[in-house]
Amino acid sequence: MAKTNGTGTNGAATRGAPVTFLEGIRQAMFEEMDRDPAVVLLGEDVGVYGGAFKTSEGLLERFGWERVIDTPISESAIIGAACGMSYLGLRPIVEMQFIDFIVCAFNQITNFVAKGHYLWNAPAPMVIRGPSGGGVHGGPFHSANPEMYFVHTPGLKVIYPSTPYDAKGLLKAAVRDNNPVLFFEHKFLYRRIKGEVPDGDYTVPIGKAVVRREGKHLTILSYAAMMHTSLEAAEALAKEGIEAEVIDLRTLLPLDEETILQSVKKTNKCLVVHEDTKTGGIAGEIAAILCEKAFGDLDGPLVRVTSLDTPVPYAPTLEDYFLPNAKKIFSAAKELARY
Amino acid sequence: MKKELTRQQYLDLYYYMRLNRAVEDTMVKLFRQNKIVGGLYSSLGQEAISVGTAYALEKKDWLAPMIRNIGALLVKGVPPRDIFMQHMAKYDSPTKGKDGTSHFGDLDNLHIVSPISMLGDLIPVMTGVAMAGRYLGQKIVAMTWIGDGGSSTGVFHEGLNFAATQKAPFVLVLENNLWAYSTPVRRQVQLENLADRAKAYGIDSYIVDGNDAVAVYSTAKEAVDRARAGEGPILIEAKTFRRLGHAQHDPAEYVPKEMRAHWEARDPITLYEKFLTSEKILDAKTKKEIEDKLDTLLAKEREFAENSPMPPAELAETGVYCTGDDCHKIRAKWERPVAEVSPPKSSVAAVWTIPGFGSGKGSGGVNAPIHFGDTPAAAEKSVNAAKSVNGGKSSAKAAAKTTAKKTVKAGTASASRKARR
Numbered sequence: 001m002a003k004t005n006g007t008g009t010n011g012a013a014t015r016g017a018p019v020t021f022l023e024g025i026r027q028a029m030f031e032e033m034d035r036d037p038a039v040v041l042l043g044e045d046v047g048v049y050g051g052a053f054k055t056s057e058g059l060l061e062r063f064g065w066e067r068v069i070d071t072p073i074s075e076s077a078i079i080g081a082a083c084g085m086s087y088l089g090l091r092p093i094v095e096m097q098f099i100d101f102i103v104c105a106f107n108q109i110t111n112f113v114a115k116g117h118y119l120w121n122a123p124a125p126m127v128i129r130g131p132s133g134g135g136v137h138g139g140p141f142h143s144a145n146p147e148m149y150f151v152h153t154p155g156l157k158v159i160y161p162s163t164p165y166d167a168k169g170l171l172k173a174a175v176r177d178n179n180p181v182l183f184f185e186h187k188f189l190y191r192r193i194k195g196e197v198p199d200g201d202y203t204v205p206i207g208k209a210v211v212r213r214e215g216k217h218l219t220i221l222s223y224a225a226m227m228h229t230s231l232e233a234a235e236a237l238a239k240e241g242i243e244a245e246v247i248d249l250r251t252l253l254p255l256d257e258e259t260i261l262q263s264v265k266k267t268n269k270c271l272v273v274h275e276d277t278k279t280g281g282i283a284g285e286i287a288a289i290l291c292e293k294a295f296g297d298l299d300g301p302l303v304r305v306t307s308l309d310t311p312v313p314y315a316p317t318l319e320d321y322f323l324p325n326a327k328k329i330f331s332a333a334k335e336l337a338r339y
Numbered sequence: 340m341k342k343e344l345t346r347q348q349y350l351d352l353y354y355y356m357r358l359n360r361a362v363e364d365t366m367v368k369l370f371r372q373n374k375i376v377g378g379l380y381s382s383l384g385q386e387a388i389s390v391g392t393a394y395a396l397e398k399k400d401w402l403a404p405m406i407r408n409i410g411a412l413l414v415k416g417v418p419p420r421d422i423f424m425q426h427m428a429k430y431d432s433p434t435k436g437k438d439g440t441s442h443f444g445d446l447d448n449l450h451i452v453s454p455i456s457m458l459g460d461l462i463p464v465m466t467g468v469a470m471a472g473r474y475l476g477q478k479i480v481a482m483t484w485i486g487d488g489g490s491s492t493g494v495f496h497e498g499l500n501f502a503a504t505q506k507a508p509f510v511l512v513l514e515n516n517l518w519a520y521s522t523p524v525r526r527q528v529q530l531e532n533l534a535d536r537a538k539a540y541g542i543d544s545y546i547v548d549g550n551d552a553v554a555v556y557s558t559a560k561e562a563v564d565r566a567r568a569g570e571g572p573i574l575i576e577a578k579t580f581r582r583l584g585h586a587q588h589d590p591a592e593y594v595p596k597e598m599r600a601h602w603e604a605r606d607p608i609t610l611y612e613k614f615l616t617s618e619k620i621l622d623a624k625t626k627k628e629i630e631d632k633l634d635t636l637l638a639k640e641r642e643f644a645e646n647s648p649m650p651p652a653e654l655a656e657t658g659v660y661c662t663g664d665d666c667h668k669i670r671a672k673w674e675r676p677v678a679e680v681s682p683p684k685s686s687v688a689a690v691w692t693i694p695g696f697g698s699g700k701g702s703g704g705v706n707a708p709i710h711f712g713d714t715p716a717a718a719e720k721s722v723n724a725a726k727s728v729n730g731g732k733s734s735a736k737a738a739a740k741t742t743a744k745k746t747v748k749a750g751t752a753s754a755s756r757k758a759r760r
Contacts, residue, residue: 037680074463081501085470117658120433
């Protein structure tokens, strides 16, 4: 029986050795493929090469050519084929070499995969995962945060973890879920972040946010790489006597409204930080939810700290300006705390 | 047409073509009575293709129709009432009114995948079905259809190319009916034979007279047998003509009268009837029996469909997600030993072997340089600084056995996506 975790203060495991974020993902795939022969992996360069980021290192050696499939550069074909496989009871994991390329299969995902269960009762248990996000100077086509295209699509689930523990536990949960799950892996975290994962099998529930830092003066909602930046800002705020509660959303669809509302009820102020661009980002949706369900609890405006409404620029000076950072979060939070 | 089928097979083909046409004739009546909610797309004159190709499949095989492949659905075992109710958006329809036309499927029994309106998407999906069937040891073939128009979509090419590289047991029937809505084929494709598209993927193809039921069936049977035997995907171009407009609303006046007359004289059912009569397979008595059977069946099916209610409004909110095993039992049906695809039997030397040159090396180990974002240890952060003191080697104990600890030079890692695009 899988253990679950994720309700604790930082969701961290209590035992096991520290592994990188990337290694947590690799272990999840490895263990799920070991557990269930219906799990297969498809993607560009995932086999012999082990993936552009080495996320699938060692999988081909162990599971063979039928289960670890190097594909042509054809995102629609890869995702379409995975969908077809899922109809016969397989549980394919698809790697997008960079998540930027997921839009090449937009139609396949939003019209075929996502609508199947609603329309004709056809579950498509599959995971589409890949490296996302900026901060590594990948330029406009290797740094995207396209999560909101898909959060707007009923029928999908969208996960964007921030710790090795969550990455592993949520990916395992995604493989076992009966619905199509998009799993975003912030590439900045791949080898920079380490954390403990338990020795045994465990999953983290999809759709549950987690409080990473408790506080009473304001709530900071974030996810993925910006969760860490938000924690950094929270430490700086604490030095000025402002205790920020930092919540890691972890799943964007379905969104854990309960945890958000509970925190805002306590702090009465809400700041949303995301690396996605501002217009149409999850912060706007959260603002609407708070207006509908917690209007009376708010002592100040909902504040957004996000990337600029531009493509992700290449030059380090430009990208640094484009991205949110701890300083921007700190200033915005300080301003908000005055209300 | 040449004689090579059993009498029953000849009569089956005839029955299903007549059923195909009778079902659509009934739906035209329903449409004129405003009982059909949306559009109605006709396959008049193309029945031999739907019926002849689907008839070449076995019960365990999988198919995914396009909107005009009503005949294929009937051959696979879909009752006419389901087709009527789909078009009428009835609660008892396979999609309970959530979608119309031929947009429905059946994963458990009939092995039908629902199409969507975006053309070509079924090609990779059915490639995946074919790959999964092979993986599970089921020895199935997957079939779908595409039109002359749909063969220009990007996903057609991606899908067929992928199917070719995987040698998937997949048959694609390209119905060249000469018109994509109002645009003639020559304005879409500069190929005389659309079967030539197969050459681009290194797969075999056939060209067949789509109005000759026996030729369509024989060709499809050969293609299905070859795909099942492991020869890879096969493309069949069936040449035909769309006799009516894109849908009921479209009088198709852009089609020259002479062209329509030419093809009306080549009606597939009339041609087939002549053949069956001359071969003494069909006589007046048998024909009458079939017609009576169809009349009785369709009256009953139509009555059932008309009596089915509209779906309750609240149904709109349900079913977006599969909520767990209460909702569906998702089980792979293994027809080969699972041990074959499980370690240690599944384990391989993960290297490319290039004929004439030997093998390259396997992947570079977990500490190999990666594409973007590799960072010096000094830049590392910890989720929980107190706990994560060991920033060193990976602890993947499961990986330890299989991970080759080789070092790859940075240059190898950058043979990248970025360079290709």
